Amino acid sequence: DIQMTQSPSSLSASVGDRVTITCRASQGIRNDLGWYQQKPGKAPKRLIYAASSLQSGVTSRFSGSGSGTEFTLTISTLQPEDFATYYCLQHNSYPYTFGQGTKLEIK
Amino acid sequence: QVQLQQWGAGLLKASETLSLTCAVYGGSFSGYSWSWIRQPPGKGLEWIGEINHGGITNYNPSLKSRVSISVDTSKNQFSLILRSVAAADTAVYYCARAFSSFDYWGQGTLVTISS
Numbered sequence: 495d496i497q498m499t500q501s502p503s504s505l506s507a508s509v510g511d512r513v514t515i516t517c518r519a520s521q522g523i524r525n526d527l528g529w530y531q532q533k534p535g536k537a538p539k540r541l542i543y544a545a546s547s548l549q550s551g552v553t554s555r556f557s558g559s560g561s562g563t564e565f566t567l568t569i570s571t572l573q574p575e576d577f578a579t580y581y582c583l584q585h586n587s588y589p590y591t592f593g594q595g596t597k598l599e600i601k
Numbered sequence: 602q603v604q605l606q607q608w609g610a611g612l613l614k615a616s617e618t619l620s621l622t623c624a625v626y627g628g629s630f631s632g633y634s635w636s637w638i639r640q641p642p643g644k645g646l647e648w649i650g651e652i653n654h655g656g657i658t659n660y661n662p663s664l665k666s667r668v669s670i671s672v673d674t675s676k677n678q679f680s681l682i683l684r685s686v687a688a689a690d691t692a693v694y695y696c697a698r699a700f701s702s703f704d705y706w707g708q709g710t711l712v713t714i715s716s
Contacts, residue, residue, distance in 0.1 A: 528702030544701050549704070585699070593645075
């Protein structure tokens with residue numbers, strides 16, 4: 495299985511901050527990576543696909559980059575609605591695997 | 602507008618069989634793969650398996666011996682069977698469409714396994 499190591503596991507930040515979350519794959523996955531936002535009691539929502547493509551309807555505050563084994567999700571200017579848990583997902587090889595999640599909290 | 606609506610029993614006893622169904626409304630059913638994903642309370646996401654419109658399946662090896670996913674193309678539905686459930690199978694189960702990762706998700710079904 496491909497292991498997805500996501501960091502940090504939790505992050506405290508303020509409205510207006512710029513934050514970066516990282517996912518490292520245990521082997522190369524090209525750009526077969528998505529980023530998801532999940533709020534309590536809700537299904538995950540896709541933000542980024544193919545590592546760097548912004549999902550239609552998602553604010554451009556979110557951006558993704560990377561290829562191979564190292565990927566980042568950046569939120570340029572945190573808004574109150576951005577406080578949530580974020581997951582990466584690799585869909586290069588079976589079984590598909592998620593990072594363990596990053597909980598973004600208000601400082 | 603694609604919508605996934607899922608349903609199934611929410612409370613089971615240990616050793617019973619979990620059964621969930623997901624219906625797809627809007628958009629095309631063929632040409633995509635359809636997955637099940639689960640999330641234990643307070644924990645992360647685990648991919649269970651997928652099926653395409655032709656019935657080809659792929660399963661997570663950690664669950665493969667107990668899982669079956671089937672498709673009914675006449676109804677635009679796909680289903681999950683998980684046999685011999687235990688307390689560790691307590692989770693919110695989601696269905697999702699695979700298109701360069703998962704773009705559309707069902708609302709989730711909390712399945713609780715009691716001993």
